[in-house]
Amino acid sequence: MENEQVKNPNLRAHHDYRRKKSAKEMQVQVITFALMIFLTIVAFIAVGIGDFSVKFIIPFILLLAVIQVGFQLYYFMHASQKGHELPMFFMYSAVIIAFVTVLAFVTIIWW
Amino acid sequence: MSSVAVKKGLGASVWEYLTTVDHKKIAHLYLGTGGFFFLLGGIEALFIRIQLMKPNNNFVNEQLFNEIMTMHGTTMIFLAAMPILFAFMNAVVPIQIGARDVAFPFLNALGFWLFFFGGMFLNLSWFLGGAPDAGWTSYASLSLRSEGHGIDFYTLGLQISGFGTLISGINFLATIINMRAPGMSFMRMPLFTWTTFIASALILLAFPPLTIGVFLLMFDRLFGSNFFDVTMGGNTIIWEHFFWIFGHPEVYILVLPAFGIFSEIIPTFSRKRLFGYSSMVFATVLIGFLGFMVWAHHMFTTGLGNVANAIFAIATMAIAVPTGIKIFNWLLTMWGGSIKITVPMLYALGFIPSFVIGGVTGVMQAVAPLDYQLHDTYFIVAHFHYVIIGGVVFGILAATHFYWPKMFGTKLSEKMGYVTFTLFFIGFHCTFFIQHFLGLMGMPRRVATFLPGQGLELGNLISSIGAMLMAVAVIILLFNVVITSIRNKKVGADPWEDGRTMEWAIASPPPFYNFKQTPLVRGLDTWWLEKMEGKKELTPAEPLGDIHMPNNSIIPFFISLGLFVAAFGAMYNPLNSVGDGKSWGLPVLIIGLGITFGSMLIRSLRDDFGYHIHKEDLLEDDKGGKVG
């Protein structure tokens, strides 16, 4: 059985194709990683310089964090691949509730 | 490995139930344990009503009253209503979607045992220095000051049973998404499956805030943190928010499955397909979504500000729309149907007006200015009992009669069922309708007694008499269960004769592998479709073959037991704010966690591939032999 599969040229071709494809995917992952490191450094430097106004810097570094988390989810955790529709639906539902919770805690708890 | 034997000793049966991962047996466990807690909560309710029967009564003292009233609420919500609903979900949902088992049989058992040990821990407080006494909401300012360990039993017990609920929620979600039979598209799923699905999603997203809230309270009381201690910079409102961010979805976690049960019962006994199926599904999803956006309506009087109050008031009123859609769909399902009155159908008929009353008073409270008048009065008590009893408990009682044949293979006596329903229905309205007026007259909730001469005597007396009627009704139901079990008269696959969904196509109770061949689903109301074409069995989707089954395991029991032990250690750790820390506290905490994580490690180190039932054994089973 196993021997048949090795001899099967289609299987070999598929295997080679897949190797190439995942090697390419891995390249994208490494680029993503470089971008994440870059975003992190930008955030730290922006705060470290300490020259920017608070009103600018807080939304700015939050935006960097959100982008970075997007990279984690869609590349590192493979959410951009097929079969992640339902998990992502639940993740986004969770994000909505998470957002509402945090919003409530920074707006209507004040004393 | 074997699940069925001709005759088993008591020890073997107990062992079977301790280790089972079969969703139908877990359903029995949930029903038994949940039913036990339901009786316990009912007894507590009776004590409350006896105490309030007349002014200045001293049947129980104030402290004991607070404990009873707290435990009544906590028990009924967390340990009775939810587990009993889980019982029916476990018994029915996998079969309704044509699955042989749930997605995670092991986790299913773990969920039950966590609930079991959490509930036991909470109730052990009665024997170990007093039960929690700060109300089921356990607001932090009050619960921080509570003497003794009552509140610690509350936090630790709910923590443990909450993990169980969360695990069960994930399990049902994964089951419904992944385990559906061929042809069972989302829009062919029976409504009970749909409501289970949405309720599970709510569990998944609503229990984490409770976990955190309870964690914070536990840390404050046992490990010296300061989340709610205002003198140290803390803030008690945080607890209120967490409790209600969980607490409001919790209401829908309870009532949506009840809606689902009625959406099965009403078409069955109207012998007509559910009116507006897709709008029912849509309304369920919408209720689930809106349920998360309204929690602050429990906190109108906290002082969140006018803007916040207005937003939450409007969001709350919006929920009435999808709920109204559902009510009309049920009515229109019956319209023109050939209605057969049975006990489950009676509960469904009683449910509609009762629940509408609860819904309408809910909209009244959504009006924030009016809520300032109604807040913390008996009006609120009346409202939520109309929702929880009129909706959830009626649903549970209906399902008990409706699914009893499927779960146990016998049919509860219809005659006694009528008596139970009549007494319960009258008793329920007698108890709670008058409480609306008590509330409007200014009687505050959670008071241990009231004074004479304020016009509250008659109302309270009527209310207490109603509670007695409900108690008698429940006793008759218990009697019914005992008599039915003794008679043990077996019924066929479709005892109501008008079953529409797949659970009615297989034997009662079903074989442990549910379906010999996975069925092919050809439309909504699968079994009804097949029956109408004169078929005696479901259309199979696969040839007869070996069936893969999971192995039984005692590990869920030990994982939960470990947390139960650890909870005692945490409670008596030397840092606790009660000041009775023991030197053995920390070691016991560590040992308990060691048992839990050790059991998890054992589970993950061993290969557990399950086993196969062979084709020949299945054929043997057909001829009356038993699969071993």
Added chain:
Amino acid sequence: MNAEERYTPLNWPDHPETQTLEGKNKFLGFWLFLAGETVLFASLFATYLALKDSVPDSSHPLAKDLFNLPLVFAMTMILLTSSITSVYAIYHMRNYHFKKMQAWFVITVLLGAGFLALEIYEFTHYVHEYHFTFGSSAFSSAYYTLVGTHGAHVTFGLCWIIALLVRNAKRGLNLYNAPKYYVASLYWHFIDVVWVFIFTVVYLIGKVG
């Protein structure tokens, strides 16, 4: 279901983690669990934000007095790197390179342990240097609970991956344990996601004021 069957790089499926029904269930169930964890951490973040700098009197340290950005930067780099190493591990899993996969997971574990060591150092530093203990103020309780819960997740993740590495060292890769590895790496990435928000919301914004 031949979960324990032996494979070759040739017949190893494209997505071994979701090849079996058990794998599919694990994959989905774990994502659902992560959705729950998202709300759980959001609750902790919300508590932290509500109680940030909320202290009984001015003798207690505030966020801007405490945090040491170079240390946090080092921790962040270590944890982010451990994320890409676990991506490499999964890459090799999909290519059926068992040894390489194990090796990359070992690197991940080492980096995770390094992160944990720095975190423990950080906590003890705050306690000794600033008397900033778990019970000293509402702010300190909220800080330690949020960051500590993350640390507990890191610890659990480490134990989990180590257990996987040890139990499968002799068994090799098959369709029974491939989903386990995959799910463990998802967990590890999620820990990273939470950390991204912690270093932004707690440390950077804490420093800004």
